[in-house]
Amino acid sequence: MKALKLTVLSCLLAAVALAADAQPELVTQEATGEAAIVDNNRDKAVQDAKNAALREAVEKVAGVMLSSDTVTANNQLVSDRIFTNSAGYVRRYDILEKKEEGGVMKVTVRAEVGTAQLDKDLQAVKALVRRLSSSRLLVVLQEQSVSSDKVITQTNVLSQTLAETFQKDGWRIIDPAFAAGKLEVSSGVSLLTPDKKVIQDLRSADYIVTGTVSMRYESAKAAFELNNYFPVTGEFELAVFATDSGTQLAHLSDKFDSQGVPVSVSYERTAHSIAKTRGQKIVEDVRKAVVDYLSKSEQNGNSVVVTVTGLADYASVSEFKKLLAQTVTGLKDVKQGDFTKGKATFDALLVGTTDDFAAALSKKTYKGKKVSVTGITGNTVEITLAR
Structure with missing residues (x-):
């Protein structure tokens, strides 16, 4: 009887707590x-x-x-x-x-x-x-400053500003020196469409900001030469890509000058002030593009590259594709990619996370072989078939 009273009391307390939490x-x-x-x-x-x-x-x-x-x-x-x-x-x-x-x-x-x-x-x-908060961002910019006597110097003013601002915003910044894959940026401001395959190979990052920045150190007018006046003009052209699909999410370009920023002490400080001011707006634009992309992927699915090692021949590739399409919940579409030396790639359209996808795959077998997930990122899953 005492145990019954305690049980009833516990239920009442739980109901009260639930009611208190309900909006x-x-x-x-x-x-x-x-x-x-x-x-x-x-x-x-x-x-x-x-x-x-x-x-x-x-x-x-x-x-x-x-x-x-x-x-x-x-x-x-x-x-x-x-x-x-x-x-x-x-x-x-x-x-x-x-x-x-x-x-x-x-x-x-x-x-x-x-x-x-x-x-x-x-x-x-x-x-x-x-x-x-778990997104990994790679910033790869070709930056240069041009002095009044036409001397060109490679810089990283905007790259550093963007990386610092994104990091404060909760993003994980990938060092270009350690990024998988190779992305070359032209010094010209018009080349902003890297090969889709190149973008997809950069799987250490989820998103890439790439492009060119040119800053010109203008000669100070005579009236200002005694006042340490260091004006800077220039332009930037940037693009934002999602590495899972190679999709360009945004294209940003504009000209800038020293208006509204401190232009004293040195040209370098003026350039830094411009980068800090413009950088915040660029971060907001990039963030919006990624949020819109994520919102659409929540509804329509997210592109994921699945790599499978241990397939004997092309017929096995086709059969494994059927296994993916028929047995994994949340997979809206799957297409065969490259196949060479027992390794095949698939481009999948997934509604949900790669963690859930990997967990579902880990329970499968294929022709008596265990489906073992040996690698996973936000947009890639690596599988090895083993007995």
Whole structure:
């Protein structure tokens, strides 16, 4: 009887704990937004301030549902995916106060925020954050500086800036000296389409930023020569590739000058300031391209290269392809690639992770041989057939 009472009590406690953890369907949140009054257009200012208040309400609710480290380290991603669509989470709202202070309109609202769709979208963001945090990035740029007397010097100003910024953002940076495969970058700014096979061979990285950067050290005007004025102009042309498919995800190009950055002390410091300023925008563009690619792969599948060692002949390659297609859950498509000296490659379209894919394969056998997974990355799986 005593044991029965303890069991009932344990169930009650578990039910209470579960109820406490469950999110209510609606969360009521008060928030205030502000907007400047431009050209005496108070109606527009009220609308903008109200929208800002609703966004603030959604941010507060999402902040409770998300861990602080996720919000802080991935603020831009959360903002792009969640906060810019804040109106979609608000079921209803009341305006509690409108007031004007010093040319600024302030609106306070009480909003009812629906948690079901918000939580679903937040979970999707968390999944992207996890994938981004394990992404391996290779930055391979051909950089040069050209002095006013036409002396060309190889530099790595933007490469270093990008690597440092991406690393702070949680990416794993691959040293080009240790990258598998070989990628050559032309010094010309127009060659940005490396062979697809070359990209796919760089399997130590998941993504590659490659391209050219040219910085010109301009002669200072006479009026500034005594003031240590060191202006720099130039241009960059970059491309972002996914190594699993060789797909180009983004193409970025622009010209730049010293406007808005410190141009004193030396040309090198001016170049560094430009790289730091432009680098942040480049990082955001690259990140967006990768996030969009990952989002699509979550729905449509992700390209994975499967290498199999131990196949006797071409007929065995075709039979193993059928094994992959028929027995592995999440495999949407598989195509035969190269076959030489008992080793075959397959290009697979996979919905899910390579870890789950490898776990499923490890349970299979082929003609009495154990399917042994001997290598795995985010977009490659290596298999050896052994008795």
